[in-house]
Amino acid sequence: MAAKTFDVIVVGAGPGGYVAAIRAAQLGLNVAVVEREHLGGICLNWGCIPTKAMLRSAEVFHLMNHAKDYGLGATGVSYDLDAVVKRSRGVAKQLTGGVGHLLKKNKVTVVMGEATLPAKGKVSVKTDKGTEELAAKHIILATGARARELPGLEADGDLVWTYKHALQPPRMPKKLLVIGSGAIGIEFASFYNTLGSDTTVVEVMDRVLPVEDGEISAFAKKAFVKQGMTIMEKAMVKQLDRGKGKVTAHIETGGKVEKHEFDTVISAVGIVGNVEGLGLEALGVKIDRTHVVTDEYCRTGVDGLYAIGDIAGAPWLAHKASHEGVMVAEMIAGGHPHPVKPESIAGCTYCHPQVASVGLTEAKAKEAGYEVKVGRFPFVGNGKAIALGEPEGMVKTVFDAKTGELLGAHMVGAQVTEMIQGYVVGRQLETTEEDLMNTVFPHPTLSEMMHESVLDAYDRAIHF
CATH class of the missing domain: 3.50.50.60 (FAD/NAD(P)-binding domain)
Incomplete structure (x- = not known):
């Protein structure tokens, strides 16, 4: 044929x-x-x-x-x-x-x-x-x-789930362990925690959402803890003992292994x-x-x-x-x-609060040899955020001190996954701090914080 x-x-x-x-x-x-x-x-x-x-x-x-x-x-x-x-x-x-x-x-x-x-x-x-x-x-x-399936931590669809099982759960977890705090892990942790699961997140790196800017990770972690999540950083699940209706997780932190009991585990350790x-x-x-x-x-x-x-x-x-x-x-x-x-592709994570970023983190920019100017603006200084009842969050911008190039932008808070695109377009058009400062942002919108964060990098913020 x-x-x-x-x-x-x-x-x-x-x-x-x-x-x-x-x-x-x-x-x-x-x-x-x-x-x-x-x-x-x-x-x-x-x-x-x-x-x-x-x-x-x-x-x-x-x-x-x-x-x-x-x-x-x-x-x-x-x-x-x-x-x-x-x-x-x-x-x-x-x-x-x-x-x-x-x-x-x-x-x-x-x-x-x-x-x-x-x-x-x-x-x-x-x-x-x-x-x-x-x-x-x-x-x-x-x-x-x-x-990715780690040996000994493989999903079985009953006690240990992948994202697929978590999207069609056989039951509501009472005590949930999420292994991995990248976008997938933290989104499921956020979903089940909001609906009332007692949720623990274990992350092998030194912070949750490890690809994000350090300040944003720290801010998000604080919010997650306030919502009742237990966050374990620099921690590793060594083994899972599966019993009837329960899993005993051996979690190593600081050289010590402790046993914790859960009824459900979601594995989100990469792909x-x-x-x-x-x-x-x-x-x-x-x-x-x-x-x-x-x-x-x-x-x-x-x-x-x-x-x-x-x-x-x-x-x-x-x-x-x-x-x-x-x-x-x-x-x-x-x-x-x-x-x-x-580096011009934005990442968006839809946990509560949302996280979004594009370009270099402050640490990565310094590592790459840039002298940087950094601006920050909190949601609590924004009229629309307060009117929405969403006063927790921040916008952070990183500029090259020499040229004014926008190297990176990082946000945590309500609707930031929609806002990040403004900075993405700016970077695509090779924007400088001056272009962004001269742009008129509509009021009252959350996007005004993007303007203020730029102004703050150059000590010109008005509302903070």
Whole structure:
């Protein structure tokens, strides 16, 4: 049987793959996308989107419990975990259906099945009807990543969960241990803690949210502790003894191992790239610690083979994957796109309070040899934040003292995941402190704090 020939084959239909396929099709190329499980990938089905739906339920629950603060009355406030999960799954389903529609609208051929790359320019797909052979001059790998499993801490879906189990919980945890305080760990800790789980977070690094700026991490930790979470930093879970309905965790801190009992454990200790079983090694693709090695244009070094998104390494963010997908599609179509710069990609964490950042932390900027000017502005100095009843948070900006370049911006507080984009655009346009100072920010908005933080870096803050 002759192979079906395309201009481009995309392996994986997550936020990297489906976006690459659509952009390539828009540019007039004949495109096929191969997906083994769900259109939209982890992000739409089991990651970004359903977790935000659940966190929104927790946020509304939190507000209902604090109705009195707003001059309102709400008694007998409760939640129905099954209904919260059902809403979250409905949101995910609506969006994956949307992806299917978009691919169809753009005349992308969708092949559902498991792909291997038997030779250069060839993709073999095991479908439920047999094997389909596809060929293309350009192949884009967008197979994503999965949860890292540590030996002895493997998930069983009953006592020990991955993010997937945590999104469809068999029960409400009473005493919860979350291993890992990156975005995924801290979001689940936030969700379950808000709904009343007694929550402990164990982080191996010296602070929670370890990729964030130190001051932001410290501020967030204080908020989490105030909400009743137990935070254990520089700590490690050595083993889990599983019993009937309970887990005994051996947690090492400061050289001592203590035993703590929980009824549920969520493991969120990072991710590994889905690089196995594709035949990549035989093609000569370099793999480093479960990630495909690429250049700044996502080229693997094997002619016509690209890798985008989580499989190509950090930062492991859906929006990075999508942008790389567009870049690669435009390159294949003969364009000259700019490479994606990791330091210009914002990170957003939807815990309570929210955390968002872009660019260099203060410590990283100093490490890189910059002389810095740093500005800070607290939520408590902002009229809109006080009116919202959200006076806890801060905006921090880091500038190059010599040139005025905005090196990084870091925020913690209400709605910061929406605000960070202002600084992202600023960095893209190579803004300086002067440009930002001369920008008129609307009043009353939370965004005014972004202005004040810049002013503060140059000792010009008005409201603080």
